[in-house]
Amino acid sequence: MRVKCPNFRYALGAYYLIMPSEASSNLAKFDGMRFGLRVVPEDSPTAENVMKATRGAGFGDEVKRRILLGTYALSAGYFDAYYGSAQKVRTLVQRDFAAAFEQVDVLASPTAPTVAFRLGEKIDDPTAMYMNDIATIPANLAGTPAITIPSGLAEDGLPAGIQFLAPVRADERLYRVGGALEALLEDSWGGPLLAKAPELTNGAK
Amino acid sequence: MSTAADIDLVDYDEAIARFDPVLGIEVHVELGTATKMFDGAPNIFAAEPNSAITPTSLGLPGALPVVNRKAVEYAIKIGLALNCSIAETCRFSRKQYFYPDLSKNFQTSQYDEPIAYEGWVDVELEDGEIIRVEIERAHMEEDAGKNTHVGGSTGRIHGATHSQVDYNRAGVPLVEIVTKPIPNTKGRAPEVAAAYVRTLRDIFRALDVSEAKMERGNVRADINVSLRANPEAELGTRTETKNVNSFRSIERTVRFEISRQAGVLDAGQKVIQETRHFHEDTGGTSSGRPKSDAEDYRYFPEPDLVPVAPSREWVEEIRTSLPELPAARRRRLLGEWGFSDLEMRDVINADALDLIEATVAAGASAQSARKWWMGELARIAKDRDLDLTVLAVSPVQVAELQGLVDGKKINDKIAKQVLIKVLDGKGDPAAIVESEGLAVVSDDSVLTGAVDQAIADNPDVVAKIQSGKVQAIGALIGPIMKATRGQADAGRVREIIMEKLGVS
Numbered sequence: 096m097r098v099k100c101p102n103f104r105y106a107l108g109a110y111y112l113i114m115p116s117e118a119s120s121n122l123a124k125f126d127g128m129r130f131g132l133r134v135v136p137e138d139s140p141t142a143e144n145v146m147k148a149t150r151g152a153g154f155g156d157e158v159k160r161r162i163l164l165g166t167y168a169l170s171a172g173y174f175d176a177y178y179g180s181a182q183k184v185r186t187l188v189q190r191d192f193a194a195a196f197e198q199v200d201v202l203a204s205p206t207a208p209t210v211a212f213r214l215g216e217k218i219d220d221p222t223a224m225y226m227n228d229i230a231t232i233p234a235n236l237a238g239t240p241a242i243t244i245p246s247g248l249a250e251d252g253l254p255a256g257i258q259f260l261a262p263v264r265a266d267e268r269l270y271r272v273g274g275a276l277e278a279l280l281e282d283s284w285g286g287p288l289l290a291k292a293p294e295l296t297n298g299a300k
Numbered sequence: 301m302s303t304a305a306d307i308d309l310v311d312y313d314e315a316i317a318r319f320d321p322v323l324g325i326e327v328h329v330e331l332g333t334a335t336k337m338f339d340g341a342p343n344i345f346a347a348e349p350n351s352a353i354t355p356t357s358l359g360l361p362g363a364l365p366v367v368n369r370k371a372v373e374y375a376i377k378i379g380l381a382l383n384c385s386i387a388e389t390c391r392f393s394r395k396q397y398f399y400p401d402l403s404k405n406f407q408t409s410q411y412d413e414p415i416a417y418e419g420w421v422d423v424e425l426e427d428g429e430i431i432r433v434e435i436e437r438a439h440m441e442e443d444a445g446k447n448t449h450v451g452g453s454t455g456r457i458h459g460a461t462h463s464q465v466d467y468n469r470a471g472v473p474l475v476e477i478v479t480k481p482i483p484n485t486k487g488r489a490p491e492v493a494a495a496y497v498r499t500l501r502d503i504f505r506a507l508d509v510s511e512a513k514m515e516r517g518n519v520r521a522d523i524n525v526s527l528r529a530n531p532e533a534e535l536g537t538r539t540e541t542k543n544v545n546s547f548r549s550i551e552r553t554v555r556f557e558i559s560r561q562a563g564v565l566d567a568g569q570k571v572i573q574e575t576r577h578f579h580e581d582t583g584g585t586s587s588g589r590p591k592s593d594a595e596d597y598r599y600f601p602e603p604d605l606v607p608v609a610p611s612r613e614w615v616e617e618i619r620t621s622l623p624e625l626p627a628a629r630r631r632r633l634l635g636e637w638g639f640s641d642l643e644m645r646d647v648i649n650a651d652a653l654d655l656i657e658a659t660v661a662a663g664a665s666a667q668s669a670r671k672w673w674m675g676e677l678a679r680i681a682k683d684r685d686l687d688l689t690v691l692a693v694s695p696v697q698v699a700e701l702q703g704l705v706d707g708k709k710i711n712d713k714i715a716k717q718v719l720i721k722v723l724d725g726k727g728d729p730a731a732i733v734e735s736e737g738l739a740v741v742s743d744d745s746v747l748t749g750a751v752d753q754a755i756a757d758n759p760d761v762v763a764k765i766q767s768g769k770v771q772a773i774g775a776l777i778g779p780i781m782k783a784t785r786g787q788a789d790a791g792r793v794r795e796i797i798m799e800k801l802g803v804s
Binding site: 116117120123124125126128129130142143146166169170171174178 | 358359360361394396398399400403404405406463465596598599600603
């Protein structure tokens with residue numbers, strides 16, 4: 096049966112505020128002071144400049160993007176509107192799950208709105224990448240268990256997945272449902288989906 | 301540096317006559333738990349640098365915090381002792397800024413949900429006046445590590461070639477207690493500020509939650525001062541002088557800021573809301589960091605910790621186990637000891653309350669215990685520039701010494717000599733008296749010989765006594781005491797002289 100989870104539509108936005116906020120904070124310890132990479136600028140190697148140079152050299156673009164987003168979301172004057180609102184959405188998503196699980200034991204959905212990208216295809220389009228998380232993020236926000244199993248190949252040979260979701264601490268339902276579907280699918284495919292995967296060719300790393 | 305250097309200080313009394321000072325005080329106390337706030341590293345002072353650490357103290361990737369239950373208990377104790385409400389649920393938040401002594405580059409603290417809030421404490425000033433200070437909140441947090449700047453002449457970062465960081469202190473549990481604005485102190489603002497911090501220090505010690513040694517930085521105060529035209533006016537802009545570490549420095553900080561801010565306002569300028577630092581050498585404060593560097597700490601709830609929700613049963617259990625607090629104890633001891641209010645205040649101001657109580661517990665009378673600690677020992681401590689509490693004599697030894705005097709084993713004068721020997725580490729009073737033969741000589745055979753000698757040596761004095769001037773006996777007793785190294789029983793000597801000379 097179909098269930099309604101009206102607040103899931105806000106989950107993606109909330110997630111991409113909470114996650115970068117926490118990332119900006121969690122990654123602050125990578126400063127070249129105690130461990131790991133240390134880059135010492137030649138002119139004026141103060142602690143602050145060493146931190147700047149180390150972080151500038153050590154983090155990749157996506158990490159920097161998230162640190163910037165998170166730092167902004169936690170800034171004075173923006174906290175309530177961004178991080179604070181996102182945490183409220185998180186509560187609403189949890190309530191949607193609670194209401195849904197009063198009607199059903201597990202939920203099923205596509206894992207992603209599209210089949211897999213071609214390798215490297217969207218690397219310069221972070222928004223498209225974020226958007227592709229739309230179906231998996233509610234579970235992450237609510238702290239509920241979820242499992243994804245391969246569901247087949249699209250016409251162009253790229254794989255798709257199906258996701259099952261269960262209430263908190265009911266993880267074993269996911270193995271039962273996932274295992275049953277996997278067995279049926281593998282019977283119909285004549286083996287695991289991975290066996291149909293092409294050899295990786297150039298461009299793949 | 302700020303433009304404050306150009307400001308003329310206004311004479312303190314004049315500043316007080318024209319402005320109304322308002323205080324606000326933040327006190328940090330390091331808790332005396334066995335381990336740190338969020339990890340199992342030992343909470344110890346002065347260990348080898350970077351020896352009391354774990355991956356969590358160092359903020360290594362993957363390390364996670366766990367709240368120290370004992371630290372929460374101590375925070376609740378402090379909250380209850382300050383008449384605060386204890387939160388049914390509260391949480392930790394991250395206060396974020398980059399600094400090498402802050403291993404994670406955020407301090408795990410509490411922000412909008414402190415463990416204790418809305419309390420008060422009564423502060424007694426030296427003349428007995430009592431000021432009630434309202435407490436805004438008390439919250440839990442962790443201490444930072446310690447930077448040492450090497451290569452410069454001053455030990456400060458300016459001119460240093462490199463810096464070293466010791467993370468032993470990183471993660472040590474702290475409770476920060478924040479007052480509401482403290483109004484109506486007028487000219488007594490410096491004294492109120494110091495007395496408030498002293499009151500907290502005494503409470504921490506009574507609760508046994510901290511060694512609470514100012515000189516070790518166990519207790520640190522941030523002093524906020526603002527001026528307004530009169531008590532009805534809006535609060536003025538405040539400055540916050542950080543980490544003031546002695547009662548005297550607290551008084552000087554408040555005094556200086558009142559004079560300085562009055563100067564700023566007189567010059568038609570505005571007081572800048574800023575962090576300032578107190579300088580022991582000059583007694584002044586200077587601007588901390590430039591305003592362009594104003595911090596945004598980006599507080600947010602600590603995602604690695606669940607909220608702390610102390611059960612009401614636990615809070616009540618802690619409440620009933622609270623020890624007698626200093627104010628109640630002072631009232632009780634005042635009644636038990638029969639001191640005057642003035643005597644009691646002197647005892648408190650000299651930090652001698654514990655010493656006298658322990659001396660009384662060891663058997664001395666309250667008055668004799670007070671006489672030793674506030675008299676001879678206070679004088680010796682002052683001569684040696686030491687605190688009474690660190691003198692090398694215990695209350696038990698003082699009581700033993702007084703016992704020897706009370707039992708007429710020694711007289712007051714010998715007792716003072718014995719005390720010096722105790723302080724010199726020669727042992728306990730009775731043993732010293734025994735081994736050095738200092739007991740009072742009341743054996744007539746010894747005394748009679750000394751009396752006979754004195755009579756023979758002083759015929760003129762003898763003549764005076766026999767002619768009726770009995771008070772001249774003193775002139776004979778002196779040489780006798782000298783001959784017996786002060787150990788003669790003066791009363792018995794007097795009796796023997798009178799017998800020998802046939803006077804009464």
